[in-house]
Amino acid sequence: MKTIKTIAALALLGLAIPASPALADGPIPEVGEAEEQAKFEADRAIILAMAGDYNVRFDMQESTPWREGYEPLDRKISGGYESVRVIEDTGTRIVLQHLLVVGPEDAPMVIKHWRQDWEYEPARILAYAGPNRWEWEDVPERMRNGRWAQTVWQVDDSPRYAGWGEWTETNGVSRWRSNWTQRPLARRDAVRHPVYDLYTAINRHQLTPDGWIHWQDNTKMDLATGEAEPVVQEYVLNTYTHFDDYDVSAADTYWAATEDYWAAVRAQWDAVANSNGGIAIEEEAETGTVISGELLEMGNQILSGELAEAEAISRAVALIEANTASL
Numbered sequence: 001m002k003t004i005k006t007i008a009a010l011a012l013l014g015l016a017i018p019a020s021p022a023l024a025d026g027p028i029p030e031v032g033e034a035e036e037q038a039k040f041e042a043d044r045a046i047i048l049a050m051a052g053d054y055n056v057r058f059d060m061q062e063s064t065p066w067r068e069g070y071e072p073l074d075r076k077i078s079g080g081y082e083s084v085r086v087i088e089d090t091g092t093r094i095v096l097q098h099l100l101v102v103g104p105e106d107a108p109m110v111i112k113h114w115r116q117d118w119e120y121e122p123a124r125i126l127a128y129a130g131p132n133r134w135e136w137e138d139v140p141e142r143m144r145n146g147r148w149a150q151t152v153w154q155v156d157d158s159p160r161y162a163g164w165g166e167w168t169e170t171n172g173v174s175r176w177r178s179n180w181t182q183r184p185l186a187r188r189d190a191v192r193h194p195v196y197d198l199y200t201a202i203n204r205h206q207l208t209p210d211g212w213i214h215w216q217d218n219t220k221m222d223l224a225t226g227e228a229e230p231v232v233q234e235y236v237l238n239t240y241t242h243f244d245d246y247d248v249s250a251a252d253t254y255w256a257a258t259e260d261y262w263a264a265v266r267a268q269w270d271a272v273a274n275s276n277g278g279i280a281i282e283e284e285a286e287t288g289t290v291i292s293g294e295l296l297e298m299g300n301q302i303l304s305g306e307l308a309e310a311e312a313i314s315r316a317v318a319l320i321e322a323n324t325a326s327l
Contacts, residue, residue, distance in 0.1 A: 028146040028166060036146070040120065043148060043167040046174055047094050047118050048086060050205070050212050053251075055243035056082045059236065060188070066219070066230035070195075076188070082113065082240070083251035087259065092120040097262075099251040108247040110254035112262070112299060114160070115153040122149040125162035126273055128182045130223075131197065134159040135278035135327060148176065150203070152183075156292040157265050159279055160184065163203060175206040189220075190285035196220035196231045214238040257303045264313040265295060268320045280325040291319045 031039075057079040062072035081101045088095035098113035121144040127137040139149065143164070151162040163178030183199050184190075204215040216236035222229045273279050282290045295316055301307035 025166065027142045030145070039146065039167075042174075043120075044091075044094065046167060046176075046207055047096075047148070048089070049207055050116075050240070051084045051086045051096060052211070052240075052242055053244040053246075053248050054082050054084065054211055054240040056080055057237075057239045057241070059239070060234065061236075062220075062232050062234045064233040066232060067195075067222075070232055072232055081243070081246040083248055084240075085251075085255060087255075094118045097255070099255060101246055101248070101251050105247065108250040110250050112155055112254075112258075112296060114155065115157065117149075117151045117153070119149045119151070121145065121147060122164065125149050125164060126151060126159050126278065127163075128159070128161050128184060128198070129278070130182075131184075132282050133278065133280050133327065134273070136273070137162075139164055150176070150178065150205075153269075154288045154292065156289055156295040157262065157269055158281065158289045158292070159269070159273075161201075173206060175204050178203040184283060185285075187285065187288065190283075193285065194220075195222055195224075197223040199234075208239075211240040211242050213240065254299075254303055258299045261299060261302055261309055261312050261316070265316050265320070268317045272320060272324045276324065276326045278327045280327055281323050289323070291323050294319060 057077065059075070059077050061075045065072055083099045083101065085097050085099065086094065087097045094117070096116045096118075098115065100111040100113045101108050102111060103109040122139055123141075123144070124136045124138050126134050129135040129137075139147075147164050147166050149162060149164040152160045154160045161181050161183035163181035165176050165178045167174060167176045169175075179202075181201055181203065183201060185194070185196070185198060189196075198221050199218040200221055201216055201218045204213075204217075206213050206215070214236075215238075216234075218234040218236060220231045220234060222231050269279065284290055287293050298307060298312040298316060302309055302312050
């Protein structure tokens with residue numbers, strides 16, 4: 001739940017945030033231990049199946065304007081090659097790291113992309129609470145049973161958004177659907193300095209015969225008037241199709257060289273979130289957090305041999321400490 005401090009801070013800025021996200025559904029009925037275990041293992045298998053090598057298509061479409069006179073943007077389609085790797089699996093926690101592979105075949109370049117953490121029956125999530133702020137939000141105890149939280153992290157392992165929901169099967173198709181979540185603007189929107197400030201969204205993840213899809217139902221919200229007002233609806237469909245006819249080894253080489261560095265970065269973000277009651281850090285339209293570019297560049301320098309891992313970790317820890325604040 002949003003804390004009094006967050007609400008007060010936004011009020012001082014003349015901003016209002018939407019009400020706390022609604023619950024996705026009612027509590028899941030209790031079942032026998034064997035049935036619950038079978039469902040848990042089936043859920044895990046679906047999440048783990050999202051790892052692999054893919055040709056990805058990103059399809060973004062603003063559709064219904066909720067504000068009179070607003071003209072929806074033209075549809076935007078892009079894509080690329082993406083390798084998704086399981087970097088942690090404790091049973092009730094699965095972490096998937098996405099790695100983009102770009103550039104010509106004879107000189108591929110790897111861009112560390114987003115990360116998704118899945119946690120079974122979580123007590124809390126690190127949720128977006130408004131501009132430059134993420135706060136711990138309790139998951140109601142009666143809603144935890146049988147559900148998974150998904151937390152999405154940005155390219156520098158700073159938080160982006162989190163939600164929770166149940167894996168269900170309907171008409172032969174398995175899907176996970178989140179509760180209503182809030183998230184900061186994607187860079188594709190932020191660089192345009194638009195009239196909206198954040199998204200409220202429902203996310204769906206579904207396996208397909210040749211991969212999986214991530215479907216976002218986004219309402220773009222304006223906070224500038226003092227009350228949260230919807231501006232336009234956006235539908236985003238990200239399609240991951242199994243494909244390995246690109247230099248997959250480039251992704252694995254990058255990760256082998258930098259995984260310990262990024263583990264230290266993740267640990268520092270976690271430490272800040274736990275000690276500060278969440279994360280407060282300035283974001284800018286072009287890069288996400290103000291330290292994103294520097295953290296990513298140090299990963300590249302480790303890969304090239306220009307920077308020692310220990311030195312990079314020391315600098316990264318100092319950067320995160322210097323640019324975050326208590327909530």
